[in-house]
Amino acid sequence: MTTDSIRRLNAADSDFDAQLEQLLAWESVADTHVETTVADILQQVRSRGDAAVIEYTNRFDRRQLNSAGEFCLAQSALAAALERIPSAEREALEAAAERVRAYHQRQRQESWRYEEADGTVLGQQITPMERVGIYVPGGKASYPSSVLMNAIPAKVAGVDCVTMVVPAPDDQLSDLVLAAAAIAGVDQLFTIGGAQAVAALAYGTESVPKVDKIVGPGNIFVAAAKRAVFGRVAIDMIAGPSEILVICDGGTDPDWIAMDLLSQAEHDQQAQSILLSPDVAFLNAVEKSLDRLLDELPRREIAAQSLAGRGALIQVQSIEAAIALANRIAPEHLEVSVEDPEQYLAQIRHAGAIFLGRHTAEALGDYCAGPNHVLPTSGTARFSSPLGVYDFQKRSSIIYCSPAGADSLGRVARTLARGEGLEAHALSAQYRVKE
Numbered sequence: 379m380t381t382d383s384i385r386r387l388n389a390a391d392s393d394f395d396a397q398l399e400q401l402l403a404w405e406s407v408a409d410t411h412v413e414t415t416v417a418d419i420l421q422q423v424r425s426r427g428d429a430a431v432i433e434y435t436n437r438f439d440r441r442q443l444n445s446a447g448e449f450c451l452a453q454s455a456l457a458a459a460l461e462r463i464p465s466a467e468r469e470a471l472e473a474a475a476e477r478v479r480a481y482h483q484r485q486r487q488e489s490w491r492y493e494e495a496d497g498t499v500l501g502q503q504i505t506p507m508e509r510v511g512i513y514v515p516g517g518k519a520s521y522p523s524s525v526l527m528n529a530i531p532a533k534v535a536g537v538d539c540v541t542m543v544v545p546a547p548d549d550q551l552s553d554l555v556l557a558a559a560a561i562a563g564v565d566q567l568f569t570i571g572g573a574q575a576v577a578a579l580a581y582g583t584e585s586v587p588k589v590d591k592i593v594g595p596g597n598i599f600v601a602a603a604k605r606a607v608f609g610r611v612a613i614d615m616i617a618g619p620s621e622i623l624v625i626c627d628g629g630t631d632p633d634w635i636a637m638d639l640l641s642q643a644e645h646d647q648q649a650q651s652i653l654l655s656p657d658v659a660f661l662n663a664v665e666k667s668l669d670r671l672l673d674e675l676p677r678r679e680i681a682a683q684s685l686a687g688r689g690a691l692i693q694v695q696s697i698e699a700a701i702a703l704a705n706r707i708a709p710e711h712l713e714v715s716v717e718d719p720e721q722y723l724a725q726i727r728h729a730g731a732i733f734l735g736r737h738t739a740e741a742l743g744d745y746c747a748g749p750n751h752v753l754p755t756s757g758t759a760r761f762s763s764p765l766g767v768y769d770f771q772k773r774s775s776i777i778y779c780s781p782a783g784a785d786s787l788g789r790v791a792r793t794l795a796r797g798e799g800l801e802a803h804a805l806s807a808q809y810r811v812k813e
């Protein structure tokens with residue numbers, strides 16, 4: 379990579395809005411080729427079940443499966459992987475799991491009710507979902523951390539059965555992924571991925587039970603499949619490629635910021651890394667650091683393509699202007715690497731996760747700080763939130779009318795029902811009124 383391969387922009391330029399629009403565009407799930415491929419896969423799995431899952435898995439993940447039994451893993455395989463991994467890795471997974479669990483336990487919503495003077499009781503009952511499918515990506519990299527981030531909130535919510543799918547390209551599946559599944563308490567694990575795995579979870583097959591909700595990140599085929607099955611099952615969100623937006627006042631080590639940008643760039647060619655700073659000398663220094671540090675990375679080709687295609691170093695007037703721009707972009711991850719970051723927190727409206735201070739590397743949140751790393755991307759942080767326990771809990775309204783309560787409510791209801799021309803409603807209410 380060379381110094382001119384990351385875009386340099388200035389927010390004061392007259393054509394900045396057009397440049398920004400171009401920067402934020404990406405090959406989305408609405409791509410027609412992806413949509414038709416996925417529609418075909420969904421239809422085949424729906425009608426032919428396991429046979430179609432096997433066919434697509436062999437084709438896309440380069441496997442030689444002959445029967446569904448070969449993609450169903452026994453619990454003993456998870457436990458064995460947990461025993462096999464080095465103790466340092468087991469301890470790290472357990473430490474991360476503990477922190478993720480502790481954070482998510484605070485998100486549990488409780489049922490509530492209140493009683494009125496006439497004895498009428500109103501409330502909301504919280505119940506966990508029964509069956510949830512978690513998608514753990516595995517095409518270009520392996521993500522034990524995503525196992526924890528998806529499965530632990532489901533378990534904290536009290537989901538009865540957590541079914542995990544993860545692709546095993548070329549028959550390879552990391553022991554860490556299996557060990558993480560054991561630690562998180564995954565109930566069933568199938569080594570399948572892509573749209574065929576989403577279809578299996580949504581429709582059910584001979585081997586894969588149908589679930590109520592599918593959560594978890596994945597590539598465009600996974601995202602398009604989730605979007606297509608939404609309605610038949612619930613989904614968490616349509617997550618796109620990973621993103622980071624850093625705001626820096628110029629006072630942080632440029633190598634730290636460069637590596638924070640690279641940390642998301644190494645996920646995917648389509649990942650997005652953006653730096654906003656009012657300090658031009660600092661932007662220059664980060665550009666130099668990027669060049670030098672990139673060469674140290676095993677995944678430098680992916681990171682270089684991501685930075686060249688979707689990265690940007692943007693000069694802004696001030697930190698306040700940077701925050702206004704960040705709110706327009708609504709990034710998945712926002713790092714506020716400035717002096718006294720707390721003072722800006724109230725101005726931040728749209729970001730999946732906000733990392734405050736020079737020491738708070740986004741990578742710490744990816745693994746073990748505690749909050750979830752499954753976050754809204756591509757501007758959807760304007761209207762959606764991190765994956766959490768609330769994604770696995772449902773609410774039912776509770777209504778109990780005492781005789782006195784039914785009498786007073788019945789008078790209101792019969793009048794409104796007659797206004798709507800619904801006489802059966804009016805009479806149903808009327809029968810409870812003591813005239």
Ligand SMILES: NC(=O)c1ccc[n+]([C@@H]2O[C@H](COP(=O)([O-])OP(=O)(O)OC[C@H]3O[C@@H](n4cnc5c(N)ncnc54)[C@H](O)[C@@H]3O)[C@@H](O)[C@H]2O)c1
Binds near residue numbers: 751
């Ligand atoms: N937001 C998060 O929390 C988070 C966490 C980890 C990873 N990610 C993102 O998830 C994504 C993971 O993508 P990935 O590709 O590594 O793994 P993946 O598991 O999402 O996709 C792999 C699957 O894609 C399917 N596929 C590949 N090429 C295909 C084709 N031509 N036609 C049909 N299907 C095809 C295959 O079935 C394969 O099993 C990356 O963008 C990464 O940045 C996000």
Ligand SMILES: N[C@H](CO)Cc1c[nH]c[nH+]1
Binds near residue numbers: 619
């Ligand atoms: N940054 C990713 C979410 O965008 C999560 C992750 C997993 N492993 C490393 N990073």
Ligand SMILES: [Zn+2]
Binds near residue numbers: 620744
């Ligand atoms: Zn990451």
